[in-house]
Amino acid sequence: MTIGVSNLKGGVGKTTIAQNLAVCLAHLEYKVCIIDTDTNQNSMEWFDARSEDLPEIMVVSVTDKGLSKSVKKFSETNDFIIIDGTPSLTDIATRIILASDILLIPMLPSAHDFRTLKLFFARYEQALEFRDTIPAYFILNQYNDRVKLDREIHGLLAEQDAGLLKTTLKKRVVYKSAAVDGMGAYEYDDPKAKKEMFELTKEVLELVENITAQ
Ligand SMILES: Nc1ncnc2c1ncn2[C@@H]1O[C@H](COP(=O)(O)OP(=O)(O)OP(=O)(O)O)[C@@H](O)[C@H]1O
Ligand SMILES: [Mg+2]
Known part of the structure; x- marks a missing residue:
């Protein structure tokens, strides 16, 4: 099962969500591999800092057209591949969408981020020419339900064609x-x-179950 975490806007939480999801899945005893598609290599650096005493997570870097081949290869030995997306406007953005069984689209509750979504959806439409369906879900990061603008953005996202995850992440130093x-x-x-x-x-995991049951 491949989960792509993608959005063409920088700094929205792609890497944070990819790493944190990988950690939770590893604690649930799944075998997990993160594919870092960003030339900044944030997840590769994260791996270097990770203690060997913690549940093992494989991290590899793939920043070129070898993505789908790598996904296939690492799927043979892992339960989950999590693709840490890149904001770069290159072909890799479309490759990530095509290689994913489920797409998570992190969003900050900002009007500006909302406007830049059209860049992402241009790639998504392009990918849909090659695949019938690609389940995609927004996830609101650094969300505060006490802020009116945040709630408004939540409402706007709920109206889009992509789904919206019930869980939101707050802004927390721990991340x-x-x-x-x-x-x-x-x-x-x-x-x-x-x-x-x-x-x-x-x-x-519930979404994954629904997809595999189809
Ligand atoms: N919920 C959160 N609370 C506090 N800080 C956060 C949260 N989510 C992300 N951050 C911080 O915001 C910064 C950007 O997050 P992150 O690197 O995950 O975004 P990104 O989408 O991967 O960025 P890029 O497009 O540059 O790869 C990081 O310093 C990260 O630690
Ligand atoms: Mg990143």
């Missing part, structure tokens, strides 16, 4: 700190972050 230590929030000392990431993982 930054855990990343530096090669960890996920699930492995850190913030129970609320741990809970929301576990909720997110459960929701993604």
Whole structure:
């Protein structure tokens, strides 16, 4: 099962969500491989910082047209491939969409991010010429339901063709700190972050179950 985490906007939480999802899945004893498609190699660096005492997560870097081949290869030995997407406007964006069984589209609750979505959906439409359906779900990151604008963006996303995950992630320092230590929030000392990431993982696993049952 391949989960692509993609959005052509930079800094929306692609890497954070890819790594944290991988950590939760690894704690549930799934074998997980992150494919880092970003030339900045944030997930490769995260892997270098990760202690060998923590559940093992494979991280590989693929920034070229070898993506689909790599997904096939690493799927043979892993339950989940998680693609950490890149904001670069190159062919790899379409390749990520095509290689994914499920797409997660992280979004910040900002009007500007909402407008740049059309870049992503141009790629998505392009990919749909090669595949009938590609399930895609927005996930709101750094979301605060007490802020009116955040709730408005939530409402706008709920009206789009792509789905919207029930779980939202709050802005929490732990996401930054855990990343530096090669960890996920699930492995850190913030129970609320741990809970929301576990909720997110459960929701993604339900989607996976629905897809595999079809
Ligand atoms: N929920 C959150 N709370 C606090 N900080 C966060 C949260 N999500 C992401 N961040 C921080 O925001 C910054 C950008 O996040 P991240 O690197 O995951 O985005 P990205 O979409 O992968 O960016 P890029 O497009 O550059 O690859 C990072 O410093 C990350 O630690
Ligand atoms: Mg990133």
